[in-house]
Amino acid sequence: MTRAVWIKADGDVGDWDARRARITAALEAGADWVLVDETDVERVRELGEIGVAAFRTDGDVTLIDDAEGEVGPRPDAVVVGKGGEGDGTIDLPDDYSGSADLSALRRDDDVDRGVYVRILGTEYEAFAEAAAAEADHTIVVGEDWTIIPLENLIARIGEETDLVAGVTSAEEAKTAFETLEIGADAVLLDSDDPDEIRRTVEVRDEVARETLDLEYAEVLDVERVGSADRVCVDTANLMEHDEGMLVGSMARGLVFVHAETAESPYVASRPFRVNAGAVHAYVRTPDGGTKYLSELQSGDEVQVVDLDGNTREAIVGRVKIEKRPMFRIALETRDGDHVETLLQNAETIKVATGDGRTAVTDLEAGDELLLYYEDTARHFGEAVEESIIEK
CATH class of the missing domain: 2.170.16 (Endonuclease - Pi-scei; Chain A, domain 1)
Known part of the structure; x- marks a missing residue:
């Protein structure tokens, strides 16, 4: 299994200087993806080569420059869930059974599709499981980081999606990669510390390496x-x-x-x-x-x-x-x-x-x-x- 490291660098982490610092650290460390707001896609492209996932927060991705009529920089993946059911802005019913409208994920076939879910309760686990059937990347973030919701999702979600676990440290990343001996496909690191970003990338590399019997x-x-x-x-x-x-x-x-x-x-x-x-x-x-x-x-x-x-x-x-x-x-x-x-x-x-x-x-x-x-x-x-x- 190929593992990946995502770095959270959207508006929730601070102003552009703070976001740019995280993105630069991700580039220097060899991270695989950054998760940003769609308005920052062009800025990220100017900083360097890395996978760019962009939150869709207004229902549509702005791709056309009205003045020039030209297509602007596109992300590699569009992520929904922020400002909606995924992060609790719109409440899910306690008895949620996977009937939420996920039609936003069915657009933009030329880019990957992702969903962002904060695990606020068992109904959000069910939401993530339902979204995984439509998403290329399913990002799950626990409020108080524990492995139980991650274990449940690893057991329930198949190979149709990459499961991305939210973490705040390299130590948590190691646990996420090893949970149930299968582990998450990727981690989303929320940290300002360049050393923590570098250590998390090192954990990715160590987990991916085999040990040979000589x-x-x-x-x-x-x-x-x-x-x-x-x-x-x-x-x-x-x-x-x-x-x-x-x-x-x-x-x-x-x-x-x-x-x-x-x-x-x-x-x-x-x-x-x-x-x-x-x-x-x-x-x-x-x-x-x-x-x-x-x-x-x-x-x-x-x-x-x-x-x-x-x-x-x-x-x-x-x-x-x-x-x-x-x-x-x-x-x-x-x-x-x-x-x-x-x-x-x-x-x-x-x-x-x-x-x-x-x-x-x-x-x-x-x-x-x-x-x-x-x-x-x-x-x-x-x-x-x-x-x-x-x-």
């Missing part, structure tokens, strides 16, 4: 095989000392190769780089797929993993392909499967063994080498249940 395989052979076209993956992100990438000649068995974070007598550390192997090899990507090293280019994403299997994404800044002498490293997994990869014959390339960080030039038969193993085949980088022989 295991050790026995080294059967380390063989010099001559020169090949070797790939260095230089990322736009710094890596920690225990991080690297998963690469290999066979997608079912990807070897952990350390980032070049260590100093050596020969070269300075390059903590943005993984010397990943030959052009034919696979590298794991954040979506759980793979790419050939030869396919990588600036702007692509690759998966960074640490020794405990925790993952994150990194952006490729550049790829360096040069002819270098190589080793063929053959391994046997715990299940008796044979996998291998090619790595450059150089002491600066480090792998993770049972004895710790080891230069590939010091690797010997009998060593235990860390890798990620999954008994599956790949077709265009996607896992498939198919008989494919790799040797």
Whole structure:
């Protein structure tokens, strides 16, 4: 599931200076959406690129400049509910059963449709559930933040809508993302604190990341095989000392190769780089797929993993392909499967063994080498249940 962070920046939070500060913090932190009044759509577009959801408060979105007859900036989503049943301005009956008029959501087919509901009682849960059948985004905000109404809505609302939970902190966002082990699709953060906005985006990223079960395989052979076209993956992100990438000649068995974070007598550390192997090899990507090293280019994403299997994404800044002498490293997994990869014959390339960080030039038969193993085949980088022989 893809998670998202929305930032509340409508007129309720203050004047334009206050709203602009929130929007700017959202842009800098990497939030996905801002929720504003429709009169601010053009201002947001001028500040930067971000999803813009706009409250419809007068029944119609103003899209035409009467003087010029031109269509003005459109939001990416139109949200109803403010100044109506959704926020309690118009009372809902205590026995509400989903019969309210939601026709406003059925207009503007070229933009997403959203509904905003403050959970003031069980009747508002029912209203949100009914609105979800028409809305692309269903925003629910509890007055005293508790997980019970959110649990109810997660259980009742299907995949027809993105459920957006109102929160006031990164801690609440984490809970919202984890509720019922399914979690909300997104959170709407109401906070002026740029650090809280940044932390909430970090929570989004952490929740979305997978944790891999890494295991050790026995080294059967380390063989010099001559020169090949070797790939260095230089990322736009710094890596920690225990991080690297998963690469290999066979997608079912990807070897952990350390980032070049260590100093050596020969070269300075390059903590943005993984010397990943030959052009034919696979590298794991954040979506759980793979790419050939030869396919990588600036702007692509690759998966960074640490020794405990925790993952994150990194952006490729550049790829360096040069002819270098190589080793063929053959391994046997715990299940008796044979996998291998090619790595450059150089002491600066480090792998993770049972004895710790080891230069590939010091690797010997009998060593235990860390890798990620999954008994599956790949077709265009996607896992498939198919008989494919790799040797």
